[in-house]
Amino acid sequence: MTKSSRQKQRKSGSTDPNKQQQYLILGGALAAAILLIGGVIYPMLQPRAPTSTGSAPCGNLQAMVDEGREHLKPGETPPAYKNNPPTSGTHNPEWYPAGIYDQNADLTRLIHSLEHGYVILYYNGIPKEQVDQLIRIQQSDPFKLIVAEYPNMPQKIAIVAWGNMQNCDGVNEQVIRSFIAQFRNHGPEQASMN
Numbered sequence: 766m767t768k769s770s771r772q773k774q775r776k777s778g779s780t781d782p783n784k785q786q787q788y789l790i791l792g793g794a795l796a797a798a799i800l801l802i803g804g805v806i807y808p809m810l811q812p813r814a815p816t817s818t819g820s821a822p823c824g825n826l827q828a829m830v831d832e833g834r835e836h837l838k839p840g841e842t843p844p845a846y847k848n849n850p851p852t853s854g855t856h857n858p859e860w861y862p863a864g865i866y867d868q869n870a871d872l873t874r875l876i877h878s879l880e881h882g883y884v885i886l887y888y889n890g891i892p893k894e895q896v897d898q899l900i901r902i903q904q905s906d907p908f909k910l911i912v913a914e915y916p917n918m919p920q921k922i923a924i925v926a927w928g929n930m931q932n933c934d935g936v937n938e939q940v941i942r943s944f945i946a947q948f949r950n951h952g953p954e955q956a957s958m959n
Contacts, residue, residue, distance in 0.1 A: 819898050819936030821922075826931045826944070829853070834880055834953060843873050849918050850887050851876055852925050860956075865900055866913040878911060879927045882952035884945050887915040887923040891935060895922075898936045906942075909949050927952040 830847055832854035837843060846854050853876065860877035861870065875885060886899050896914075899922075903912045915923070922933040924941055926948030933940060 819895065819938050821933050821935030821937045823931055823933035823937050823940045826929065829928050829930055831928050837873060848930065850885075850915050850923050850925055850930075852879065852928050852930050856880065861911060863903070863907045863910050864912075865903060866911060868914040868916050870913050872915075875911065875913060878909075879925065880952045880954045881909070881956045882927070882950040882954075883909045883911055884949050885911045885913055885925045886941065887913055887918060887920075887925060889914065889916050889918050889921060891921050895936045898938070899941075902938060902941060906945070910945065 829852040832844075832847055832851065834853070835855040836858045837855055844855050851872065855873075856876035857871060857873035858877070859874055860881055860883075861874050862878075863883070866875075879885065886903065888896060888899060899912045903910050920932040921935055924931045924933070924944045926944070929944075929948055931940065931944055
């Protein structure tokens, strides 16, 4: 290529087809990376939006006495637990998966779920709108999270994990989510389940 033909090519704006292809590939890869970060990764890094506005007063976090991890034998009567609701102790060999349970849930199976790292949101005598708030919290983040009615406790809400409890006078989503973040999946026995 002569000097005059190179000058003509520069003036006409044409470039090497291989360079154009490289620029297109580089631009496409850059656009894909931006979309990936913007559309997938960025939302995962954002804090979860509250599912309720509950902000009832809560007591301090309590470390409870460990009452053991034995399994009940068939026909054996459960012991009298020291904590109400129990946070550990002799329990059923079967556990409950994540979900919402009524007052008929087997307490000894709930304790076994705690052993596997579950957090349980027990409630007693709260208005339906607060029960619905607890259910929305569970449904928005169900991994190893149980909501269960427990009429045999004096508290309105007890947030429980193995060996730990925090009581509230009603729904306080910030306290509940903080407790879940601190204790979920930290039971003494790990099991892969939802």
